[in-house]
Amino acid sequence: MSITHHPFAFTPREGGRVLCFTAHPDDVDFGAAGTIAAWTAAGVDVVYCVMTDGDAGGFEAEEDIASRRLEEQRRAAALVGVSEVHYLHERDGYLEPGHHVIAQVVALIRRYRPDVVLTMHPERNWDRLQKSHPDHLAAGEIVTRAVYPAAENPFAYPELEEQGLKAYKVPQLWFIAAPLERENHFVDISGTVDAKLAAIHIHASQHPDPEAMDAEVRAQLAENGRRAGAVPGVLAEGFHVVVVNGSDTFAGF
Template sequence: MANQAESPRILAIHAHPDDIEIQCAGTLARLKSLGCHITIATMTAGDCGSAEMGPVEIANVRRAEAKKAADMLGADYMCLEFRDLSIMIDQDSRQRVTEAVRKARPDIVITAPPVDYMSDHEMTSRLVRDACFGASAPNYTTHQFQPAPPTEKIPHLYYVDPIEGCDYFGNPIEPQFIIDISKTFDLKIKMLACHESQRAWLRKQHGLDEYLDGTERWSAARGKIIGAAYGEAFVQHCGHPYPSSNLLQQLLEK
């Protein structure tokens, strides 16, 4: 963990390549400008994200797109190599995610919301929550290749907005706080645009052809709540024994 003289280390971990860019890249850019070390992790390589390419081919494409976006931010990138639509709550998965937390050694973790439109997002949220809890337990072994040592403490844990700010019944989920990303929104969109393979996929699978425009509209809607051009919303996990001081908001509202 970072000491008081160092900038906090950040781990942003979500299910698929492009989830981070859609939901919190503007905030990550602001944290980077403060000198924070950023690690972006995806649970999968997006192997189901194409109607034309096979799983190995599209996964290779999407890993490269995710790395390109992370490079624009000056962030590290890792993929945990789960398969799309196959993220499950079990011991192997929990160990794999705990190892990622230990390797990143974050002070702040940002992840998927507990309730969202698809199982991969919700399973990621639960696994990351468990990993943040278990990463500092010396007797919890991950049985992964070249395991990292346990962390010193449980990191601050935050959940991003669910897609369109709603649960799967269409009911709005109110954020705890919103970060102004007006100055970093252009970089957010450029990072999202790195995921070129997803435009054709979303058009075919979801009937959407507004990948960037939709992100801009939602960022503007969240920003409007706080009187900003663009915003990203968060909820902090404050249950026992997770840290309850809002380090993320404190860092960005100095």
């Protein structure tokens, strides 16, 4: 499934688990839905957590846009084999890396104990600033802080230990919407691109021109394939993969 890859990147397998954290409904579909569809088809259990309700999104005023967007995300998730979606209900545009949010992320990580945590990139992308919405950057920072050191430190958020949520060392952290120079792993999604686009189409509140959106997404995926060195026509999603706890990790270092 991989084209060029981080040498120790997670290999999808029956019984594996991935926990995805994004800022808004639709972020995960633009960033990783093709890869997620391939993972779930291979027997990986994928769980979503969306931090904001997307209440500042859309192109015209809607009385209850937040509820509509949350339902769109549930339906889009189902199309790529994801049945469990959590929401933190933060306000769209106001997400900050505060401890009340980090603690919720740590709790989910300790509950699900995933092989991979996937999230937005915390570094700004100057080549395509739209990838770097402030909420995206905040989500990436929140999750990075949660993964290390909080999730694996039994003395961080002690109330979680008291609830039975024991410390857990996350093996890998995968980032979407990364600056291009950070991407070190590409996944060939040529076989799941239709599922990805179908999931994106569910977010109708955000896309006034579906045909133009399709063309732009396909062009970006084709460019990813080209940068990965694949044969022409391969469509790929790109990630910045970080091994947090590997075979050479010792005593937190």
